[in-house]
Every structure is written in C-alpha cells, then in structure tokens.
Amino acid sequence: MDIETYAITVNGQHRRVPAGVTVADLALELGLEPTKVAVERNLEIVPRSTLAEVKVEDGDDFEIVTFVGGG
Amino acid sequence: MARGGEAVTSGDTWTVAGRTFASRLIVGTGKYKSFEQNAAAVEASGAEIVTVAVRRVNIADPKQPMLTDFIDPKKYTYLPNTAGCFTAEDAIRTLRLAREAGGWNLVKLEVLGEAKTLYPNMRETLRATETLVKEGFEPMVYCVDDPIAAKQLEEAGAVAIMPLGAPIGSGLGIQNQVTIRLIVEGAKVPVLVDAGVGTASDAALAMELGCDGVLMNTAIAEAKDPIMMASAMKAAVESGRLAYRAGRMGKRRYADPSSPLAGLI
Numbered sequence: 001m002d003i004e005t006y007a008i009t010v011n012g013q014h015r016r017v018p019a020g021v022t023v024a025d026l027a028l029e030l031g032l033e034p035t036k037v038a039v040e041r042n043l044e045i046v047p048r049s050t051l052a053e054v055k056v057e058d059g060d061d062f063e064i065v066t067f068v069g070g071g
Numbered sequence: 072m073a074r075g076g077e078a079v080t081s082g083d084t085w086t087v088a089g090r091t092f093a094s095r096l097i098v099g100t101g102k103y104k105s106f107e108q109n110a111a112a113v114e115a116s117g118a119e120i121v122t123v124a125v126r127r128v129n130i131a132d133p134k135q136p137m138l139t140d141f142i143d144p145k146k147y148t149y150l151p152n153t154a155g156c157f158t159a160e161d162a163i164r165t166l167r168l169a170r171e172a173g174g175w176n177l178v179k180l181e182v183l184g185e186a187k188t189l190y191p192n193m194r195e196t197l198r199a200t201e202t203l204v205k206e207g208f209e210p211m212v213y214c215v216d217d218p219i220a221a222k223q224l225e226e227a228g229a230v231a232i233m234p235l236g237a238p239i240g241s242g243l244g245i246q247n248q249v250t251i252r253l254i255v256e257g258a259k260v261p262v263l264v265d266a267g268v269g270t271a272s273d274a275a276l277a278m279e280l281g282c283d284g285v286l287m288n289t290a291i292a293e294a295k296d297p298i299m300m301a302s303a304m305k306a307a308v309e310s311g312r313l314a315y316r317a318g319r320m321g322k323r324r325y326a327d328p329s330s331p332l333a334g335l336i
Contacts (some may be wrong), residue, residue, distance in 0.1 A: 001333030010130060011127040011128070011130055012127075013130065015105070015261030027117075030128075030130050030133060031130075031134060032128055035073060035126055036137065036139060036172075037172060038125075038165075038168040038169070038170075038171035038172035039171070040164075040168055043164070044332055045167050045168065045171050046171075047171065048171060048174075051214065063127065063166050063168070064127065064128050064130075065075050065125050065126060065128060065172060066125075066128050066139075066172060066206055067123040067124070067125060067137075067138055067139060067151065067169075067172060067173070068123065068124050068125075068126045068135065068137075068138055068142075069098060069099075069100035069101045069102075069106075069109060069123065069124065069138050070100060070101045070122060070123050070124025070154050070288075071099030071100075071101045071102070071122055071152070071154065071239070071241075071287075071289065
C-alpha cells in the first residue's frame with residue numbers, strides 16, 4: 001500500500017514526510033523536544049502553542065532553531 | 072558608620088525594560104572549551120544575564136548536549152543575540168525565532184557591517200530597531216561609540232545602548248573614553264560597553280566612565296583560566312562602579328604631599 005508523502009525542506013535538507021503529519025510530529029520524528037526549539041515555516045513563525053495543530057504541507061520550507069553559546 | 076563589603080553594593084541595582092538586576096556584568100556563552108567550563112565561568116562572574124545565539128538544531132545528532140542543559144534559563148536571563156546578521160531583515164527574522172524559542176521580548180540586536188571589523192552597520196541597525204520596537208520587542212542595541220547614533224537608537228525605542236569599546240573579540244580595551252562618556256551623559260536608558268574588553272582594568276574603566284554595565288565574552292572565554300578571569304571581571308565591574316559612585320579625586324598637574332608640611336623637623 002502506498003502512503004502519500006510530501007517533499008519538504010528542514011534546515012536546508014530535503015526530506016519526505018507522510019501526508020497529514022503535524023509540525024509537532026515532524027519535530028518528534030527528528031528527535032527534537034518541541035518545547036526547546038522554535039519553528040519557522042516558509043518564513044513565518046509557527047507559534048509553539050500551535051505546533052500540534054499545524055499540518056505540514058507539500059513543499060514546506062522549515063527552519064528549526066534553538067539557543068546555542070554565543071557572545 | 073563604616074560601610075564595607077556587601078553593604079556598600081547592596082541596593083545598587085540597575086533596571087532595563089522594567090527588569091531589575093544586581094549584577095552589572097553580562098557574559099557571553101561562546102568560545103568555551105566545554106559546557107562545564109562555560110557554566111562554571113558564568114557562576115564565577117556573578118552574571119544574571121547571559122547572551123546566547125540562535126542557530127539551526129543539529130538534525131543529524133539531535134541528542135547532543137544543549138546549552139540549556141548546563142546554563143538554566145530559569146536561573147539566568149537568556150539574552151538572544153543576532154550575531155552573524157548583516158541585514159536588518161536577517162536580524163529581525165532571527166529575533167522572531169528567538170522570541171518563540173524563549174518566550175520573551177528582551178533581545179540583543181547587532182547588525183554587522185563587515186566580517187573584518189565586525190563594526191555595526193548603523194543604518195541597518197536603526198532600521199531593525201524601529202521594526203523590532205513596532206513588533207513589541209525590547210532591543211538592547213550594539214552600536215558604534217557615537218553619541219548621535221546612540222541618541223537616534225534611544226529615540227527609536229532601544230531599551231539599552233551598547234556601544235563597542237573596541238572591535239568584537241579584539242580585547243583592545245576602550246579606545247575612546249570621550250565618546251563613551253558622552254553617550255552615558257546623553258542617555259536616559261542604560262548604557263553598557265559591549266565588545267572590546269580584554270582584561271579587568273578595561274571593565275573597571277567602563278564602569279568608572281559611568282556605564283550601567285559591561286558585556287563581554289572573549290575576555291573571559293579566551294583567558295588561560297576562564298573561571299578565574301570571570302571572578303576578576305566580577306570584582307572589576309564592582310570596583311569600577313564603586314569608584315564611579317564614590318567620585319574620584321580631581322587630577323593635578325603636579326605633586327601634592329599627603330603628609331602635613333607643618334611640624335617638619
């Protein structure tokens with residue numbers, strides 16, 4: 001049985017995800033703790049409170065960032 | 072009554088965007104050999120605010136240790152920066168993400184002009200400040216040591232003015248005491264020397280000039296013993312602040328004896 005997948009970009013890398021997953025699902029699949037990251041989709045912030053509701057769409061371009069050491 | 076030690080520094084707090092802090096030293100979290108060393112240096116510095124950068128998560132290795140595991144964002148105020156941004160747009164985009172990651176509006180804006188000097192691009196910096204303020208951010212702004220530029224940033228809504236003492240990471244110390252003093256005199260918001268501090272006396276000088284605080288990273292991180300240097304910087308900032316408040320003696324062109332001339336044998 002074929003599962004429909006979407007082609008997306010995460011931090012500049014191409015990936016495929018099953019159709020219908022949410023942004024929170026994507027973060028968890030990547031091994032990330034959704035409460036420790038910030039997500040931008042197609043240059044728009046995805047508020048953390050909505051990560052579990054917003055669906056990933058075909059062609060989406062994600063940036064997922066966190067705090068690192070810096071001056 | 073004699074005052075000394077903690078008593079003389081207690082109550083001497085400073086406030087930025089409604090948040091009050093006792094420590095006047097802000098430290099960076101870059102360039103350390105390890106997270107452990109970084110955390111120990113922050114502890115030794117007594118800092119209550121640490122600057123942090125915003126970068127892509129490592130998708131290839133998501134379980135590697137993170138800064139937040141070592142420096143607790145509940146204990147320290149994280150001040151996200153825009154290091155590495157060369158346009159207002161990049162800086163604004165970075166800080167929108169930072170606000171979402173951290174959940175607060177207090178941020179450090181820096182828009183750089185070129186890689187060689189890391190001097191701020193003031194046109195872009197001012198433009199970014201205006202946009203950020205409209206979006207509800209409270210930007211502490213890295214800038215040139217120019218009293219007019221500082222005033223323009225304040226008018227645009229910067230919650231703190233942070234002039235460089237010397238180029239970022241150079242450790243050259245405060246190159247223009249006159250302009251730093253003029254900025255301090257003209258500002259109604261806190262002024263912090265950001266960048267250029269190399270050793271403890273540089274930090275003390277910034278405070279003696281009347282700055283509200285000092286921000287540094289490399290001077291501590293690249294010392295042979297970063298934890299000891301963090302202690303030195305804590306003492307220097309406190310000493311410089313006390314000297315400023317105490318009011319230094321006037322300078323004379325020639326000697327003035329400290330022992331009485333009367334009663335000489």
